[in-house]
Each structure stands twice: as structure tokens, then as C-alpha cells.
Amino acid sequence: MWFFPHGCKGGCNTANEELFKTLSDAVVSCKKDDVIAAVEKAKGKAPAVELIDNGLAAGMNEVGVLFERGKLFLPHVMMAADAMSAGVEMLQDELGSSGGASSKLGVIVNGTVEGDVHDIGKAIVSTMLQAAGFEVHDIGRDVPVQNFIDKIKETNADMVGLSALMTTTLQGQKEVIELLKENGLRDKVKVMVGGAPATDAWAKKCGADCYAENASEAVAKAKELLL
Amino acid sequence: MATEYFLRMGDGQKIFMTKEDILADIAAGCADAADLGDIPTLSEDEMDHMLDIITAPGRIVGVEPGMEVPVTHDIGAIRIDGDQGNSGVGIPASRLVGSMIHERAFGADTMELGHIDYSFKPVKPVISQEQQTMEVCQQNMVIPMLYGAMPNMGLYYTPDGPFENPGDLMKAFKISEAQESIQKAGDHGIRDMVWIMQKLQKVGSDGVNFDTIGAAGDGDMYASLNAIEALRKEFPGMYINAGMAGELVLGMHGDLEYDGTRLAGLWPHEQVLLAEKAGANTFGPVCNTNTSKTSAWNMGRSVTFTKAAVEASSIPCHADMGMGVGGIPMLETPPIDAVTRASKAIVEIAGVDGI
Numbered sequence: 181m182w183f184f185p186h187g188c189k190g191g192c193n194t195a196n197e198e199l200f201k202t203l204s205d206a207v208v209s210c211k212k213d214d215v216i217a218a219v220e221k222a223k224g225k226a227p228a229v230e231l232i233d234n235g236l237a238a239g240m241n242e243v244g245v246l247f248e249r250g251k252l253f254l255p256h257v258m259m260a261a262d263a264m265s266a267g268v269e270m271l272q273d274e275l276g277s278s279g280g281a282s283s284k285l286g287v288i289v290n291g292t293v294e295g296d297v298h299d300i301g302k303a304i305v306s307t308m309l310q311a312a313g314f315e316v317h318d319i320g321r322d323v324p325v326q327n328f329i330d331k332i333k334e335t336n337a338d339m340v341g342l343s344a345l346m347t348t349t350l351q352g353q354k355e356v357i358e359l360l361k362e363n364g365l366r367d368k369v370k371v372m373v374g375g376a377p378a379t380d381a382w383a384k385k386c387g388a389d390c391y392a393e394n395a396s397e398a399v400a401k402a403k404e405l406l407l
Numbered sequence: 408m409a410t411e412y413f414l415r416m417g418d419g420q421k422i423f424m425t426k427e428d429i430l431a432d433i434a435a436g437c438a439d440a441a442d443l444g445d446i447p448t449l450s451e452d453e454m455d456h457m458l459d460i461i462t463a464p465g466r467i468v469g470v471e472p473g474m475e476v477p478v479t480h481d482i483g484a485i486r487i488d489g490d491q492g493n494s495g496v497g498i499p500a501s502r503l504v505g506s507m508i509h510e511r512a513f514g515a516d517t518m519e520l521g522h523i524d525y526s527f528k529p530v531k532p533v534i535s536q537e538q539q540t541m542e543v544c545q546q547n548m549v550i551p552m553l554y555g556a557m558p559n560m561g562l563y564y565t566p567d568g569p570f571e572n573p574g575d576l577m578k579a580f581k582i583s584e585a586q587e588s589i590q591k592a593g594d595h596g597i598r599d600m601v602w603i604m605q606k607l608q609k610v611g612s613d614g615v616n617f618d619t620i621g622a623a624g625d626g627d628m629y630a631s632l633n634a635i636e637a638l639r640k641e642f643p644g645m646y647i648n649a650g651m652a653g654e655l656v657l658g659m660h661g662d663l664e665y666d667g668t669r670l671a672g673l674w675p676h677e678q679v680l681l682a683e684k685a686g687a688n689t690f691g692p693v694c695n696t697n698t699s700k701t702s703a704w705n706m707g708r709s710v711t712f713t714k715a716a717v718e719a720s721s722i723p724c725h726a727d728m729g730m731g732v733g734g735i736p737m738l739e740t741p742p743i744d745a746v747t748r749a750s751k752a753i754v755e756i757a758g759v760d761g762i
Contacts, residue, residue: 254657304574
């Protein structure tokens with residue numbers, strides 16, 4: 181997955197707008213073949229960075245909106261992400277020659293804290309973050325505090341996502357934050373908390389950088405903090 | 408300076424707002440529900456009534472005489488014995504005593520027996536104990552006593568169950584494998600839920616409460632609706648409540664259907680029609696509380712969704728109200744001011760038949 185953070189680069193004339201819309205629609209269709217065909221057709225007609233930014237990435241944003249509104253579902257998000265990756269791959273050569281920069285959005289370690297076996301919400305957040313262009317290391321549920329630290333060091337993570345679905349395990353989020361401090365990692369690693377009992381107020385209290393209400397918000401907050 | 412009224416954020420924090428700001432938040436919450444569900448928003452009169460409820464001077468409010476509705480308690484049997492770790496009060500008491508206290512002291516109109524794990528799957532190895540407890544409860548109590556548990560399909564996936572975790576498969580882009588796993592878990596869940604309730608019906612259970620249907624997405628709802636259908640067929644007089652987990656059925660699989668209707672993406676007014684078709688007697692609409700919004704916004708949203716479900720339904724709707732749902736703040740013990748206000752609104756404006 182790739183990320184291009186800027187808006188309509190180079191301006192959008194009518195011909196380009198149509199081109200971008202075709203690419204965007206192909207991603208929203210969640211069909212890899214459609215995306216490949218659209219990229220094939222668009223190649224060389226506008227800079228690769230623009231094709232990705234204003235076409236493919238715009239389509240992926242639309243997929244995110246449709247997911248939030250209950251119109252597209254998790255398999256569709258993954259299919260769209262896979263299709264977009266294929267499209268970006270096809271533009272790699274041109275990206276190099278046009279000087280376009282492409283990179284992962286950031287590295288995120290995601291897990292449910294120790295004592296809490298809930299997995300599904302956290303898995304959806306991991307999937308959405310991955311689909312949005314982050315490198316996600318989902319280390320599962322009921323994760324011992326030290327394992328978060330080890331994985332953060334191993335992957336050189338920029339952010340850690342801490343999930344808890346029970347009031348009794350919420351404290352585990354704070355324990356991870358404390359251990360981050362002890363290991364001298366807190367200034368380097370952003371912390372996002374989530375899960376049913378977590379709130380904005382709790383995020384402030386436990387020393388996290390942000391709280392996300394749902395998977396879509398998790399993506400938005402991660403972008404806010406890391407970009 | 409305009410008078411400000413006390414209300415709360417969705418996380419329970421106390422805040423003060425003017426009437427104009429509260430009304431604007433009610434309207435915004437209603438509009439959000441109307442937009443997402445493609446349903447009517449509340450009328451101006453209904454929003455004004457909600458404003459009156461929120462700004463009422465008393466710490467607690469109640470419905471007008473004649474508007475009372477039946478109330479029941481999920482897992483109330485262990486509410487007395489359980490400690491704060493599971494929303495209880497930590498007074499040693501058996502499940503029978505807990506249920507009888509709810510019947511005779513707290514005025515519960517119906518009750519349910521629930522296992523400490525409160526999911527169907529873990530009941531299987533202790534079914535004999537559940538049967539015995541149900542039988543003793545039935546011998547000692549008058550009000551309808553159901554068995555309650557969560558379908559909780561999450562327990563059927565690795566590492567807790569036999570089927571590969573669709574979350575892991577999905578992240579590896581193994582989409583069809585993930586969908587297959589969800590379908591298999593659903594089919595397994597149907598067998599378990601039906602088997603457990605067959606056993607409990609034998610010892611006199613009055614019925615079943617499927618609690619938090621859809622918590623694991625559309626596979627969870629697929630299993631629950633098919634289990635309801637099978638139970639209705641086998642036990643025509645059995646009482647079945649279909650209570651939801653949230654306002655939207657998450658599409659983990661995306662293509663699962665019940666009776667030709669895709670389950671993913673259904674809102675409460677659409678969910679109720681399928682619950683009814685499957686054979687449920689009552690439906691429990693749910694709207695999750697957004698902790699970053701005010702109780703005015705959350706109540707507006709919750710009542711709008713619930714009202715649409717009540718209007719679409721021909722079976723009674725018993726709204727799920729409590730910690731983090733129905734416009735009530737997300738707190739272990741939700742504050743009584745917020746609980747009573749949300750409850751009054753859901754009865755008087757949404758028109759639910761029970762809570």
C-alpha cells in the first residue's frame with residue numbers, strides 16, 4: 181500500500197478530472213481487473229503522482245466513507261485496497277522518473293491488552309489502517325505488556341494502538357504507556373487507545389495521544405498524528 | 408447571560424449548555440441517524456419534548472402516568488453477586504437469590520438466567536448445571552424466566568475456537584477463506600444455540616434472550632436468525648427476544664443473507680423485519696453512544712433510530728438501554744440523571760413497548 185499525502189497536484193483540468201474519476205470509480209468497484217484496466221488507460225496521460233493522489237487514493241477515501249455508512253463492507257475494503265496496490269505497482273516506473281515520492285504512511289503496532297480476549301474490533305481497526313496505507317503489526321489479543329514494547333522496538337514503530345473492551349482491562353492501556361516511558365520510547369511512539377469503555381477523557385487521563393471511537397476514526401486520527 | 412442546563416457527554420462528563428445549543432445538538436443527532444438510516448428525522452414537537460426532558464429540573468425524571476412499560480434485566484441473576492468487574496454489587500448471593508431479588512424487590516417484569524461468561528458456547532460444558540439452576544428458578548419464581556446469552560461468534564475463531572480467524576485472513580487478503588470461515592462458524596453456532604435451548608426448554612425455561620446479536624458482524628446475525636427460526640419451529644410457544652449489539656450490522660462477511668436479504672449494513676428498522684420473520688416475539692433495538700458527543704446528540708440519534716424501528720415493526724420493541732447504549736453515557740454505573748432521561752425519551756418519543 182502506498183501513500184501520497186497531497187491534494188489535486190498540478191491542477192485538475194476537465195480531461196484529467198474524467199481520468200481521475202475513472203480511476204477512483206474503479207477502486208470503489210473493488211475490482212482489481214477494473215483498476216488495472218483503468219491504470220493501463222491512464223498511464224502517461226498525467227503524472228503518476230496525480231493519477232494515484234487524485235484517482236486511486238481518492239477512490240480509496242470514498243471506500244472508507246462508504247464503509248462508515250454501512251454501504252460497503254470489510255471484504256470490499258480489502259478488495260479495494262488490494263486493487264489499489266496493484267494499480268500503484270503499475271505506476272512504479274513512472275513514479276521513479278517523475279520524482280514522485282511514495283512511502284508507507286507509518287508503522288503501527290496494534291493489540292488488545294493483557295487479560296482481554298476481545299479481538300474483532302481491534303482486527304477491524306488493523307484492517308482499516310492497513311487498507312489506508314499503514315504498515316500494521318497486529319499482535320493479537322491478551323497481549324502481555326512487554327510484548328508491545330518488544331514489537332515496537334523490533335518494527336521501529338511510530339504508533340501503538342491499544343484496545344480494551346472491558347472496564348476491568350482498561351488499566352492495561354496505561355500499563356503499556358508507563359512501560360513505554362520506562363523504556364524511553366514514549367516521545368518517539370504515539371499512542372492511540374480504543375475499545376468500548378475507552379473515552380477521550382480516559383485517553384487524557386492515561387496519557388495517550390488520542391482516542392478513536394471506531395475504525396474510520398482510528399485511520400483519521402492516525403493520519404493526524406503521523407503525517 | 409443565557410441560562411445553562413446540566414447534561415452530560417457520552418463519557419459521562421458533566422457539562423452545561425444553553426437551551427439553544429442543546430436543541431441544536433438534538434437536531435444534529437437526529438439528522439445523523441436520519442441520514443445514515445435513510446429514515447425520517449424527529450418532528451419539531453418531538454425535539455422540543457426531548458429538550459424538556461433534558462432540561463427538566465429534577466435529578467431524575469419518569470414517564471407520565473399510563474406510559475409505564477415492562478422492564479427486564481439481562482444477566483440480572485448475577486448482578487447481585489458479581490462485583491464491579493462485571494457490573495455487580497458484590498453481595499454474596501446465588502443466581503436464584505439474585506433473580507428473586509429482582510422479581511420481588513426491584514420490580515423486574517421478566518428475568519433471565521445467565522452464565523458468568525454470558526455467551527452460548529461456554530454453556531455447553533456446564534449445561535447440566537444451567538438446567539438445574541433454571542429448574543430451581545422456575546419452581547420459585549412467578550415472572551417469566553428466560554435463558555440469556557450472547558451468540559458471540561468471536562469465540563468460534565482461533566485461538567478460542569476451531570475456525571480460522573477471519574480478521575487474520577482478511578489482513579492477509581484471503582477474503583474468500585475469511586468468508587468461508589465466518590459461514591462455518593455461523594453454522595456451528597446455530598447448532599450450539601439450538602442444542603442449548605433444547606436442553607433448557609426441557610426444564611421449563613420460558614424462552615430465550617439472544618443478547619447482542621451482530622456483535623461479531625453479519626455472521627453473528629446469520630447464526631442468530633437461523634437459530635431463532637429453528638427454535639420457533641420446534642417450540643411454537645417459546646418466548647424469544649432478539650436483542651441487537653448496535654445500530655448497524657457490520658459486514659465482516661459482506662454477502663451473508665437471511666431469507667434473501669443481505670445482513671451487512673442493516674439499520675434497526677430493517678433488522679427488526681428479519682427478527683420478526685425468523686420468529687422472534689420481541690426485538691431489542693440498540694444505538695451505541697458516541698462518547699465524544701453530548702447526551703443531547705446521543706439521545707436524538709438513539710430515539711430517531713429506535714422510533715423508525717418501532718414504526719416498522721409489528722412485534723413489540725424492547726429497547727436495550729444501559730451502559731453505552733440508548734443515549735446513556737459509557738460508564739460502569741451510568742448516572743441516574745442520564746439513565747432516566749434517556750429512558751423517558753425512548754418510551755415517550757420513540758414509543759418502545761419495553762426496556
